[in-house]
Amino acid sequence: GISAISASIEDIGVCDVLSDLDLRSKQQGSDENIKTEVKILPEGAHGPLIPFREIKAMSRGWNDSIMRELGWTRACVSDFFVGGSKVTPGFQTKDYKDFHRGLNLIVIHPKTLNVIVVARIDTCGDSQSRDILLRLLFKIPEGYYLAGAVRDEGSSRLRNEHFNAFQRFGLQAQHIGWRHSFAFIGKAGHRNTSDKGVEEVSETPELVTVKMMAVNEQAFDNLLNRDLRIVSMLHSSIKEAVVGRNGE
Numbered sequence: 001g002i003s004a005i006s007a008s009i010e011d012i013g014v015c016d017v018l019s020d021l022d023l024r025s026k027q028q029g030s031d032e033n034i035k036t037e038v039k040i041l042p043e044g045a046h047g048p049l050i051p052f053r054e055i056k057a058m059s060r061g062w063n064d065s066i067m068r069e070l071g072w073t074r075a076c077v078s079d080f081f082v083g084g085s086k087v088t089p090g091f092q093t094k095d096y097k098d099f100h101r102g103l104n105l106i107v108i109h110p111k112t113l114n115v116i117v118v119a120r121i122d123t124c125g126d127s128q129s130r131d132i133l134l135r136l137l138f139k140i141p142e143g144y145y146l147a148g149a150v151r152d153e154g155s156s157r158l159r160n161e162h163f164n165a166f167q168r169f170g171l172q173a174q175h176i177g178w179r180h181s182f183a184f185i186g187k188a189g190h191r192n193t194s195d196k197g198v199e200e201v202s203e204t205p206e207l208v209t210v211k212m213m214a215v216n217e218q219a220f221d222n223l224l225n226r227d228l229r230i231v232s233m234l235h236s237s238i239k240e241a242v243v244g245r246n247g248e
Contacts, residue, residue, distance in 0.1 A: 035100045036126045037091045037119065038136060044109050044116035052215045053113040055185050056081040059149035061205035062179035077207060078104040078151030082115055089118035101152040102129065103182075105136070108145035113214050116144075123150075123157040130157050137165040142189030145214050150182040170197035181205035185212040 060066075060077035067075045078099040080087040087106055091097045100120045107117035119136060123129045140146060146169050155176045163174050169186025176182045181204075186197025200208040 034122050034126050035091070035093055035096060035120060036102075036122045036129055036132060037093070038121075038132065039089065039091060039118050041114075041116050041118065044114035045112060047112045047114060049111050049216055049218065050083075050113040052213055053083040054081075054211060055108060055145060055147050055214050056209065056211045057147040057149045057183040057185055058207060058209045059151065059181040059183035060207040061150055061154070061181045061202075062152055063205055072152070076101075076152040078149040080104075080106050080115075080147055080149065082106070082108065083113070087115055087118065089120070091118075091120065099149075099151060101154070102126070103133065103148055103150055103154040103158070105146060105148045107140055108147070108214055110143040110145065110214075111216055111218070113145075113216060123155070124153040126157065130159065130162075133157075133162055134165060137162070137168075140188045144188045145185065145212070146188060147185045147212075148183065150176070150180070153179045154182065155180060171199050172196075173199050173201060176201055177203060179205060181208045183208045183210045185210055187214075 058077055058079040060075065063075060069075070080099075089097065089099060100122065102120060102122035102124050105117070105119040105121065106115050107119075108114070109116045117136075117140075121129045121133050121136075123133065126132075137146075155178055158176065160174075163171075166173065166184070166186070169184075169188055171184050171186050173182070173184070181202040182199070184197055184199035186199075198210040198212050200210050202208045
């Protein structure tokens with residue numbers, strides 16, 4: 001059955017590929033808001049092969065009216081859900097372990113469909129965010145899913161080279177403005193029309209939400225073949241029962 005099959009890190013070696021990106025939070029200068037961190041979750045590469053799982057990304061930049069009503073923590077949004085469960089990154093920073101200002105990202109393993117990387121990259125105030133983001137985008141292996149969401153402000157350090165790199169995930173956005181909402185989901189190595197990612201930008205900014213059904217084709221085929229075998233067995237049993245009854 002599907003539950004007896006598990007993916008391992010060795011299948012693609014993603015932890016070797018991304019190991020140099022396992023960056024801890026850093027404070028630069030006097031701006032304590034700068035929190036950039038890329039965290040690898042090796043356990044995400046283990047477990048049963050999942051046939052499909054919904055990925056959802058939500059973003060809201062800076063909206064003055066909502067800010068006055070709700071305050072920063074609730075007004076600025078960068079949330080991810082995988083299979084209906086909210087992703088809680090648990091970063092290393094002592095005082096703040098959640099997704100923060102800038103572009104937040106998660107990477108999904110293509111076999112287990114679990115989260116294998118969480119990242120918060122302060123593309124607003126961190127001078128190193130440009131290089132960190134580029135390295136991450138180019139190191140994600142083909143077939144892995146990437147979801148991203150801006151919280152508060154994430155445009156200041158984004159350049160054409162970043163949007164060009166997003167194209168390998170089937171994304172088409174070429175620009176976002178100051179404190180715009182921006183959410184997206186794509187699959188590494190997919191540029192064809194049929195494999196387009198999903199993305200949404202709001203200039204207001206309003207809360208934007210994008211969804212994608214991640215599919216593990218091998219596990220899906222296993223599930224389909226199993227169900228076909230079950231249907232075939234039921235059909236044979238019913239046929240035998242009918243023939244036996246007619247023969248009475």
